[in-house]
C-alpha cells in the first residue's frame with residue numbers, strides 16, 4: 001500500500017487540534033494530536049492515538065493526561081508541541097487535578113488511564129474522564145496537512 005497516499009486520504013478528514021499534556025517525574029510534557037475522539041458517556045471515555053516513535057508513547061503508559069482542544073489563535077502552541085519549539089511562545093501551564101493543562105484553550109478534559117490497545121504503529125490510549133471545562137470560541141482546524149479556520153456559520157444551519 002502507498003502509505004503517503006493513505007496519509008493524504010486520512011488528511012481529507014478535517015479535525016480539530018489538541019495537545020495531550022502529562023507529567024512524569026515532576027516534568028510537564030505535551031504532544032500535538034489530531035487523532036482524538038470521544039468514545040463513551042457512561043463511563044466517560046476518550047481516545048488518543050499516539051505514534052510508537054513519539055517520546056510521549058511510552059511516557060503515557062499508566063499516566064494521567066489532559067486533552068487540550070486548541071483555539072484558532074493557538075497555532076504556535078500546536079507547532080511547539082509537534083517538535084517545532086516556538087521561541088516567542090510563553091506557555092501558560094495550569095495545574096489540573098490529575099494532569100497539567102494549558103491555558104487559553106477552547107476546552108480541556110482531564111483523564112486517568114483506562115486501557116491501552118495495540119494500534120499498529122500507534123498505541124490507542126483510552127482515558128477515563130475525571131473533569132472537564134469548555135468555553136465558546138473558534139477552534140484551530142487541521143485539514144490536508146495544513147492549519148485552517150472554520151468559515152463563518154451560516155444563518156439557519158442546524
Ligand SMILES: Cc1cc2nc3c(=O)[nH]c(=O)nc-3n(C[C@H](O)[C@H](O)[C@H](O)COP(=O)(O)O)c2cc1C
Pocket residue numbers: 017030031032033034035036049050051052053054055056057078079081082083084142
Ligand atoms: C496537527 C498535528 C497533528 C498531529 N497528530 C498526531 C497524532 O494524532 N498522534 C501522534 O502520535 N502524533 C501526532 N502529531 C505528531 C506529533 O505531534 C510530533 O511527532 C511530536 O513531535 C511528537 O512529540 P514527542 O516525541 O515529544 O512525544 C501531530 C502533529 C501535528 C502538527
